[in-house]
Amino acid sequence: MEKINTNGQTFFQTEEETINLYEVIQVLYRGKWLIILVFILVVLATATFTFMQDPIYESTAVVLIEKGKKGVGLTEAFDITGLSEQRNIKNEIEILKSRSLAEAVAKKLIERVYVDPENKKDTILVILPSKKELKEGIKPFAKIETILERFKEDVKIESPRDADIIKITVRSKNPKEAALIANTFADSYYERNLMMSRNESRSVRMFLEEQLAEKKKLLSQAEAQLENYMKQAGVVALDEESKELIKQLSDLESKRGETIVDISSAKRKLDSYLEQIKQIEPEFVKVATEALDPYIKYLQEEIAKLEVTRDQIIAQNPKVGSQEVLNKSLREIDEQLASLRKKLQDKISEFLKIGFASSGSPGTQSYDPTGFVKELKQKILLTEIEMSAYEARKKELDRLIEQLNKKFETIPSKLIDYARLERTRLSNEKLYLLIEEKYQEAMIAERSQFGYVQIIDYATPGDKACKSKSSFEFDNRHRFGAWIRCDDCFRQRILR
Numbered sequence: 001m002e003k004i005n006t007n008g009q010t011f012f013q014t015e016e017e018t019i020n021l022y023e024v025i026q027v028l029y030r031g032k033w034l035i036i037l038v039f040i041l042v043v044l045a046t047a048t049f050t051f052m053q054d055p056i057y058e059s060t061a062v063v064l065i066e067k068g069k070k071g072v073g074l075t076e077a078f079d080i081t082g083l084s085e086q087r088n089i090k091n092e093i094e095i096l097k098s099r100s101l102a103e104a105v106a107k108k109l110i111e112r113v114y115v116d117p118e119n120k121k122d123t124i125l126v127i128l129p130s131k132k133e134l135k136e137g138i139k140p141f142a143k144i145e146t147i148l149e150r151f152k153e154d155v156k157i158e159s160p161r162d163a164d165i166i167k168i169t170v171r172s173k174n175p176k177e178a179a180l181i182a183n184t185f186a187d188s189y190y191e192r193n194l195m196m197s198r199n200e201s202r203s204v205r206m207f208l209e210e211q212l213a214e215k216k217k218l219l220s221q222a223e224a225q226l227e228n229y230m231k232q233a234g235v236v237a238l239d240e241e242s243k244e245l246i247k248q249l250s251d252l253e254s255k256r257g258e259t260i261v262d263i264s265s266a267k268r269k270l271d272s273y274l275e276q277i278k279q280i281e282p283e284f285v286k287v288a289t290e291a292l293d294p295y296i297k298y299l300q301e302e303i304a305k306l307e308v309t310r311d312q313i314i315a316q317n318p319k320v321g322s323q324e325v326l327n328k329s330l331r332e333i334d335e336q337l338a339s340l341r342k343k344l345q346d347k348i349s350e351f352l353k354i355g356f357a358s359s360g361s362p363g364t365q366s367y368d369p370t371g372f373v374k375e376l377k378q379k380i381l382l383t384e385i386e387m388s389a390y391e392a393r394k395k396e397l398d399r400l401i402e403q404l405n406k407k408f409e410t411i412p413s414k415l416i417d418y419a420r421l422e423r424t425r426l427s428n429e430k431l432y433l434l435i436e437e438k439y440q441e442a443m444i445a446e447r448s449q450f451g452y453v454q455i456i457d458y459a460t461p462g463d464k465a466c467k468s469k470s471s472f473e474f475d476n477r478h479r480f481g482a483w484i485r486c487d488d489c490f491r492q493r494i495l496r
Helices: 019-029 032-052 088-096 099-112 130-133 143-152 177-232 242-276 282-291 295-315 324-355 372-408 411-445
Strands: 002-004 010-012 056-065 112-114 121-123 155-158 165-172 453-457
Touching: 002 121, 019 032, 056 177, 088 099, 088 155, 088 177, 099 143, 112 177, 130 155, 143 155, 143 165, 155 177, 165 177, 177 242, 177 411, 177 453, 242 295, 242 372, 242 411, 295 324, 295 372, 324 372
Parallel strands: none
Antiparallel strands: 002 010, 056 165, 056 453, 112 121, 155 165
């Protein structure tokens, strides 16, 4: 068919290419019943499928990571990395996703059995054996592995951007079970954090407990020996000079004993840290034990001498406050101590910065994105410095005790045995009291550790069901995966 357009140009159009709206409507009209039937069948099939699916409920527990909460120990005093001040949220999410935490939750749920344990109502669904396990005769509960796989599908851990909180979201066919699992995860995470926070304090407390029992035994022996001697030799009187000498020696020996305990305690901590770093950077163990700056050791020795001298002046002069000459000497010592401590602090900060200069960069084997290795290295180096300070103090106490021992040997021979026994008794008594005080402090320190995790909101059973589980996907690339959220429960797709 020939046609002419508005520009006067001629073109051809076949009859087959002509669209006739009337004919299209006629075709649709003739097949209207078929179209209506198909539409009804689709709607019925969709409705049937939807109603056949079990409703899924969702509950969320919220925990807070307190970034600023920290102690006041040596590690925090020289925290050049900022790791003591700032907790890495990603690390905490990984802990929540860890297998060990999931296992702890699974075991708690198995011990509980019921959603409502008092009335023994509603068995927890996630712990029930699968059909395959039932055929294999595994009952009444599923294997731990099966429960962990179910957690991967039903539990999601996430942290809103720029927030110090973590959300633990759980889905279940039972709204109460969803809340129960979310709360069990939150409680287990809190308990784990509390235990880890108290580990170091607990280790020190247990060590001091052992030392306390040992020193009590030695004190009892010393008192018994002195008592037996007095019974055999009768009343023995020492002159004032000998009494003062014994008092000074016993005081110094008890302080030396206390320092030895401090060295042993620090050594335990250091061994623990070195064992951890050995698994990550074996070569750092040798560096850590050989790298302490000689100038730091020198400053610590000078500080130890002045501190012991100051203690001696005060011990030998109970009324030092009323003696201007001694007060002036103490002020001079305090000024020297302040100056040396400032130099020591500056040197330690400089030493630590050099120690962390080779911490690695992205793409290298030693790169430490979480900061865990840096924090561990800092603890190792600071514990080394702490031990060095104790050793410097012990060295100075040894020197003074050796000097006084020469005077002690001048005590008349008939009194020397009594003097030795009295000195031993006094030394053990003072040392026992010092360790008992440290033990009480360690107990308080352990009990006052509450970690840096707070449960802000416990999960509550949801009163509105989400869509079925088939309406969201699970991403196996992550342990607890990622969901495409239901339209009525979620706003966006979360992929982590």
